[in-house]
Amino acid sequence: MFDLIRKIWRTKTVTKTELFTEAPERFRGKPIFTSNECTGCQACTTSCPAGAITLQQNDDTITVSLSYTTCIFCGICAEVCETNIIEITNEYRLATKNKNELTVSQQATLAKLLTARKEV
Amino acid sequence: MEKTIKQWLSRMKQQLGNKVRSMEQNGAQETVMLVEKTELPDVCYFLWHEKKGRLFTMVGNDERDIHGFFALYYVFSFDSFRHFITVKTLIDPLDPTFPSVAVQLPAANWYEREVKDLLGLRPQGHPDPRPLILHGDWPEDLHPLRKDFPLDRHAPRVQSREAFMPYDSEDVTEIPVGPIHAGIIEPGHFRFGAVGDTILHLDARLFFTHRGLEKASEGMPLAKALFLAERVCGVCALSHSVAFAQAVERIGEVTIPPRAAYLRTLFLELERLYNHIGDVGNVCAGFGFAVGISQGARLKEIMQQLNEHVAGHRYLRGVVRLGGVRIDITEREKEDIVRTLAYVKKEFQELVDLLFSHDIAMNRMATTGVLRLEHANDLEVVGVAARASGRSVDIRRDQPYAAYDQVPFHVPVYEAGDVLARVRIRVDEVFESIAMIEQLLHSLPSGDTFTSLPPLPPYRSAMGWCESPRGETVHWLMVGPDQTIYRYRIRSATYSNWPAVPLAVKGNIVPDFPLINKSFELCYACCDR
Numbered sequence: 001m002f003d004l005i006r007k008i009w010r011t012k013t014v015t016k017t018e019l020f021t022e023a024p025e026r027f028r029g030k031p032i033f034t035s036n037e038c039t040g041c042q043a044c045t046t047s048c049p050a051g052a053i054t055l056q057q058n059d060d061t062i063t064v065s066l067s068y069t070t071c072i073f074c075g076i077c078a079e080v081c082e083t084n085i086i087e088i089t090n091e092y093r094l095a096t097k098n099k100n101e102l103t104v105s106q107q108a109t110l111a112k113l114l115t116a117r118k119e120v
Numbered sequence: 121m122e123k124t125i126k127q128w129l130s131r132m133k134q135q136l137g138n139k140v141r142s143m144e145q146n147g148a149q150e151t152v153m154l155v156e157k158t159e160l161p162d163v164c165y166f167l168w169h170e171k172k173g174r175l176f177t178m179v180g181n182d183e184r185d186i187h188g189f190f191a192l193y194y195v196f197s198f199d200s201f202r203h204f205i206t207v208k209t210l211i212d213p214l215d216p217t218f219p220s221v222a223v224q225l226p227a228a229n230w231y232e233r234e235v236k237d238l239l240g241l242r243p244q245g246h247p248d249p250r251p252l253i254l255h256g257d258w259p260e261d262l263h264p265l266r267k268d269f270p271l272d273r274h275a276p277r278v279q280s281r282e283a284f285m286p287y288d289s290e291d292v293t294e295i296p297v298g299p300i301h302a303g304i305i306e307p308g309h310f311r312f313g314a315v316g317d318t319i320l321h322l323d324a325r326l327f328f329t330h331r332g333l334e335k336a337s338e339g340m341p342l343a344k345a346l347f348l349a350e351r352v353c354g355v356c357a358l359s360h361s362v363a364f365a366q367a368v369e370r371i372g373e374v375t376i377p378p379r380a381a382y383l384r385t386l387f388l389e390l391e392r393l394y395n396h397i398g399d400v401g402n403v404c405a406g407f408g409f410a411v412g413i414s415q416g417a418r419l420k421e422i423m424q425q426l427n428e429h430v431a432g433h434r435y436l437r438g439v440v441r442l443g444g445v446r447i448d449i450t451e452r453e454k455e456d457i458v459r460t461l462a463y464v465k466k467e468f469q470e471l472v473d474l475l476f477s478h479d480i481a482m483n484r485m486a487t488t489g490v491l492r493l494e495h496a497n498d499l500e501v502v503g504v505a506a507r508a509s510g511r512s513v514d515i516r517r518d519q520p521y522a523a524y525d526q527v528p529f530h531v532p533v534y535e536a537g538d539v540l541a542r543v544r545i546r547v548d549e550v551f552e553s554i555a556m557i558e559q560l561l562h563s564l565p566s567g568d569t570f571t572s573l574p575p576l577p578p579y580r581s582a583m584g585w586c587e588s589p590r591g592e593t594v595h596w597l598m599v600g601p602d603q604t605i606y607r608y609r610i611r612s613a614t615y616s617n618w619p620a621v622p623l624a625v626k627g628n629i630v631p632d633f634p635l636i637n638k639s640f641e642l643c644y645a646c647c648d649r
Contacts, residue, residue, distance in 0.1 A: 003474055004411050014418055024425075026432040026447075049347040074347065074438050079446075 023090040028075045030091040031066060037083040038062045038108035044077040044086060053077060053086075057110075065105040068094055083111055125201050132171065132205075139163055147370055147582055149519075150195075150204040157209045157218045160192070164207055164221045164228070167196045173205060174198075174513070175500050177583070177594040177611040178231035180239045182267045184213060186579055190241055192218065193596070194228070195583065199518035204583070211241055220246040227500035230619060238265035238334075253327050253648075256282035264335050271335060284311050284323045291315055295630065299328050306644035310633075317629040322622040329648040337608045338600075342368055342442060342576075345605050349595070350437050352610055353646030358391045358436040359588030360595070360610070360646065365440050366521055366584030367597040371576050377568040378523070380444035385523040386560045387431060387439050387447075388586070389553045390457075394423035395589035396546040396553070397468060399641045403543055404475065406635030407484040415471045419464055426460045429453070444570025454561050461554050472547050485540035489636030491624040492537060501620045503591020503613045505640055508545045509537035515585050515592040527559045537624075539639040576603055588613050590642065612646035 023029060040062050044053045052070040056063040064085060075088040085108060096102060129151060133143055139159040146152050155163050167173045173196030181191045189210040196205045211218055220243035222228040232243040233252035240263035251258070257280040263269060287294065292313045299307035309325035333352060337345050349364035350357050362384055369376060376384075401416010424434040430453050431439050439447050449457075475481055491501070496509040506513050514531040516524040532548035534541035581598040591613030600606030617640060625636050 003477070007415070007470060007474060008411060011415070011418070024429040024432070026430070027428055028432045028438065047343065049344045072347070075432075 023092050025090060027090040027092065028073045028088050030068065030094060031071065031073070031075070031078060031086050031088050032091075033064070033066075033085055033104070033106040034087045035083055035085045036106060036108045037111040038064055038085050039082055039111050041082065043080040043082070047076050047080050049074060049076070060110050062108045062110060063105050064108055065103060068102040068104070069099075125203055128201060135170075136163060136166065146206070146580075147373075149202065150206060150583070152193075152206045152208050154208050154210075157192075157211055160194075160207065160209050161219050161221050161224060164194050164196075165224045167205060167207065168225050171196075171198070175225065175227045176204060176585075177596055177609065178228060178235075179596045179607070179609040180235035180241055180265070181598065181607045182239060182265060183210075185267060189213065190216065190239060192235065192241070193581075194221065195594075195596070197519065199513070202519055216240055217242045217244050219244050222246050222248075226498045227616070230615065237263070239263050240266065250283055251281065253330055255325075255327065256280040264332060267338075269335075271338075282325070284325075285313060285321050287313050292320060299325075308644055312630060312633070314630055317631075319625050319628055319630060319633065322625050322633075324618065324622055326618060326644060327648045329645050331649065333649045334608050334610065337605045339604050342599070342603050342605065345608065346440065346442060349610075350440075352649060353612065353643055354435060355395055355643060356391070356588040356590065356593065356612070356646060358387055358439055359586045359593050360612075361437075361440040362388060362522070363584040363586040363593050363595040364597070365442050366586070367582050367595045368442050368573065368576070368584070368599075370582035370584060371580050371597065371599055372573045374443055374571060374573055376444050377571055378565040379448075379567045380569050380571075381523040382526070382560055382564050383445045383447070383449065383569065384440065385527070386449075386557060386564075387436055387445075388522065389557050389560070390423070390427055390430075391436050392589045393461075393464075393550060393553050393557075394420050394427065395641075396550045397423060397464070399589075399638075400468075400471070400475070400543060400546050400550075402641070403485070403539070403635065403638050404481070406539075406632075406638045407481060409475070409478065409481050412471065412475050412481070415467070415474075419467055419471070422460065422464055426457065429456060441570055443573045444568070446570075448569050449564075454564075457557065457561065461557060465551070465554050468550060475543075482540070484632075484635060485543060485639075486538060487536075488539045488632050489624045489628055489639060490537045491620055493535075495620060495623045496537070499620050499623075500616055501591075502616045503587070504542055504545050504549075504589075505617050505620060506591065507531065507533050508541035510535040513592070514587060516587045519585060521585065523560070526563070527556050529556050539635055542639040578602075579606065581607075590614055591617060593646075610646070610649055612643075612649075614642040614644070614647040617642055618647055 040057055045055055050070045050072045052067045054065045077086045078088045141154045143153050176195040176197040179193040183191045192209050194207040220232055222232050223245055232246055235241050237251055237253045257277045259278050262275050292315055295312040297310040299309045307328035311323040312319050313321040337348050350361040352360045398420035401413055404412030427436050428434045431447050491509045493510045496506050496511045512533045517531055529552055532545050534544055576599045578601045584595045586593050593613055594611040596609040598607040621640055625633055
């Protein structure tokens with residue numbers, strides 16, 4: 001009995017008010033656009049398991065759209081992209097009052113494919 | 121060893137005589153015997169009873185597109201030879217029946233009922249004709265795993281054919297529980313037949329979370345199916361993805377780099393740790409031991425935060441890639457793991473000391489929910505439940521994968537088969553896992569973390585297996601054309617262990633059921649798929 005009380009006393013309260021601190025560095029959170037170059041190679045759209053990314057090509061610009069509602073935050077798109085247009089951050093706060101804000105898009109200029117397509 | 125396996129196989133061929141039509145190798149570790157369906161029960165019983173093979177998994181496959189027949193595969197594992205024998209039989213679509221093996225080999229019970237539900241192949245003479253995967257309100261002539269069943273087809277609901285054990289006596293009280301429970305747990309319907317407080321019989325109706333994952337995976341590219349494998353179950357996510365990746369790698373005849381193998385082993389042990397620590401805490405909820413529950417939950421949280429810190433995901437998703445791993449660890453993370461584990465080890469030891477010195481807790485756990493060794497053997501129980509009943513099976517030791525043949529470890533086995541034995545196994549395995557992780561970190565080789573896969577030949581099959589925290593998980597995979605899945609059969613540890621739960625609760629009192637259930641800690645999602 002005393003063992004129990006001693007254990008409780010020593011552990012104290014662990015669920016004290018949780019501060020909204022940053023997630024660990026490696027945590028796969030919100031993907032964001034970090035460049036405006038795209039080769040139009042479709043590597044991200046074909047490898048996305050949830051189909052959250054769409055590409056729309058007009059002449060020399062490409063619109064890359066990404067939906068946070070379908071994204072599963074696996075980070076494959078960032079791994080396969082050659083121009084690093086998409087990058088994974090550790091941001092986890094995605095809540096919004098407006099559903100439209102959960103789809104983001106980026107205008108990108110057409111860049112040349114540098115190497116053969118990376119392995120998925 | 122190579123020679124003895126050959127001798128052993130040729131001797132087996134002699135003993136079976138003309139019952140075996142042909143025998144061929146499928147990869148280094150598997151031999152496929154083709155038999156007539158009429159010989160199926162004899163051959164399977166011979167392998168199980170005479171040769172002491174374990175029924176590893178059983179797969180039904182609609183291969184009408186390939187050669188016009190359905191196929192059944194009964195896979196037996198021979199741990200002492202590190203070899204598998206698959207008994208394959210072809211079934212004519214015009215006569216979709218086969219003699220039931222389950223009559224002599226109780227472990228085949230669920231597999232054959234599943235084949236009947238999903239493929240419409242009827243096991244003749246099967247002792248239990250009730251539907252299993254598809255519930256009674258699903259039309260009897262619709263079989264979703266047949267290739268001509270479209271993925272988007274909506275099945276009409278019919279008058280339910282569900283049946284439970286009827287009781288004649290008025291002294292037996294029927295207590296229905298679930299499928300919706302008081303608590304955040306998965307759905308399962310339990311119907312107790314109780315005399316007073318004592319359970320006479322339990323009908324467990326599962327498969328409420330059958331999502332048709334195997335059907336959904338058909339035609340899926342392999343790289344995407346890995347995500348599906350990862351999401352079969354929440355708490356064994358990594359085990360499932362490793363098993364799937366191994367099946368793919370075995371078809372492609374690829375050996376993953378040593379560093380990748382070590383990292384897989386490391387993460388698999390981290391998965392076992394957070395599960396076992398959480399489970400020991402959860403068992404305490406079975407008898408209201410609040411200190412144990414909170415301490416278990418606290419330590420599990422620390423482990424999950426470590427997972428998130430090291431792998432980027434609390435449940436270790438996204439660790440595996442086909443041909444290796446996606447996540448590498450640095451010196452800093454090595455230190456973090458060592459530091460966290462040292463703290464968790466000390467704290468967990470204190471929790472265990474508290475639990476095992478508490479008279480009421482010990483009284484509730486000891487001699488409760490005994491699973492007898494004969495039952496465990498007959499039903500091919502695996503994992504913690506098996507080892508607690510004196511059945512020494514651990515696929516990490518018996519058929520090593522990843523880097524399990526590189527690190528020495530001890531497999532704890534207890535004889536009692538009660539709740540206490542299952543808790544003791546988990547406790548022992550926690551310390552064993554911590555010791556293993558220390559060894560792995562110490563001897564982690566350098567080098568690549570993945571290798572690329574060659575194009576896979578179509579219609580080849582292979583298995584991948586993994587000792588998940590609940591027991592061995594087997595993924596049987598056949599690839600189709602263009603690197604897609606043709607047939608994917610997931611046999612999780614819980615699928616093997618669920619049939620044993622009703623046997624373990626018999627004769628116990630109804631209030632002990634939650635405790636017994638928690639001590640098995642079976643998950644529904646990967647059983648139901």
